[in-house]
Amino acid sequence: MTAIQSAAGLRPYGLVTSRPFRAPHHTASAIALVGGGALPRPGEISMAHGGVLFLDELPEFPRITLEGLRQPLEEGRLVVSRARATFEFPSRFQLVAAMNPCPCGYQGDSVLPCRCTPQAMARYRGRISGPLLDRIDMVVDVPRAEIRVPSAFSPRGSSEGEPSSLVRARVAKGTAFAQSRSAKTLREDLASLDLDSDAASTLENAARVQGLSQRAVRRTARVARTIADLAQVGHVSRSAVLEALLFRSAAPLTAPKAA
Numbered sequence: 001m002t003a004i005q006s007a008a009g010l011r012p013y014g015l016v017t018s019r020p021f022r023a024p025h026h027t028a029s030a031i032a033l034v035g036g037g038a039l040p041r042p043g044e045i046s047m048a049h050g051g052v053l054f055l056d057e058l059p060e061f062p063r064i065t066l067e068g069l070r071q072p073l074e075e076g077r078l079v080v081s082r083a084r085a086t087f088e089f090p091s092r093f094q095l096v097a098a099m100n101p102c103p104c105g106y107q108g109d110s111v112l113p114c115r116c117t118p119q120a121m122a123r124y125r126g127r128i129s130g131p132l133l134d135r136i137d138m139v140v141d142v143p144r145a146e147i148r149v150p151s152a153f154s155p156r157g158s159s160e161g162e163p164s165s166l167v168r169a170r171v172a173k174g175t176a177f178a179q180s181r182s183a184k185t186l187r188e189d190l191a192s193l194d195l196d197s198d199a200a201s202t203l204e205n206a207a208r209v210q211g212l213s214q215r216a217v218r219r220t221a222r223v224a225r226t227i228a229d230l231a232q233v234g235h236v237s238r239s240a241v242l243e244a245l246l247f248r249s250a251a252p253l254t255a256p257k258a259a
């Protein structure tokens with residue numbers, strides 16, 4: 001991470017010890033985001049190596065820029081070939097992206113009506129290609145949050161969600177379990193994920209019925225493995241696979257609900 005930041009001209013002070021969080025704006029050029037150029041330099045995806053790359057308003061990024069993410073998402077590196085040399089920039093980052101359900105932002109909202117035409121909606125969602133969506137493991141529809149205004153009598157309102165500290169502790173436990181389970185960390189192959197026979201046949205069935213790609217099957221199995229790690233169980237069960245498939249269905253992106 002220190003070498004990358006140095007190559008990018010960020011001048012890190014000493015060794016970088018904290019994970020990066022990069023959130024480039026959608027007006028960033030393809031080269032600024034992915035890397036490359038006449039004199040190849042690391043882009044945002046490499047500066048996010050070992051950390052998080054957050055893309056807000058995903059469909060606002062030019063399609064060509066987003067397509068440039070496909071190779072790095074799959075291989076964890078960007079390779080740039082020039083006449084005299086080949087450059088390789090590591091880019092193993094966690095992609096997190098956010099988008100509205102439609103251009104006006106209210107599709108599926110419980111209070112305000114959506115005013116988008118089906119054509120405008122299709123155009124908006126069409127900016128995210130199938131192959132890119134295939135590399136996104138979890139798609140989560142987030143409903144309108146209840147707004148609570150603090151008052152003199154309840155200065156902090158009453159929050160119903162879990163505090164981040166609890167979530168953090170659960171994630172740390174799951175990570176420790178995953179590490180104790182397997183010395184092989186990244187890029188686990190299907191056989192080492194320990195799916196039980198019910199889980200394996202459920203995944204095979206879903207692949208057939210939903211037309212999942214080889215990649216989608218592998219990625220779904222890894223999400224199911226993570227679900228099992230969070231529950232601290234050795235074998236991946238059928239229910240973990242079903243839960244992982246729910247995240248993959250991408251229903252909010254592909255099937256507009258009837259108004």
Ligand SMILES: [Zn+2]
Pocket residue numbers: 102103104105106107114115116
């Ligand atoms: Zn709308």
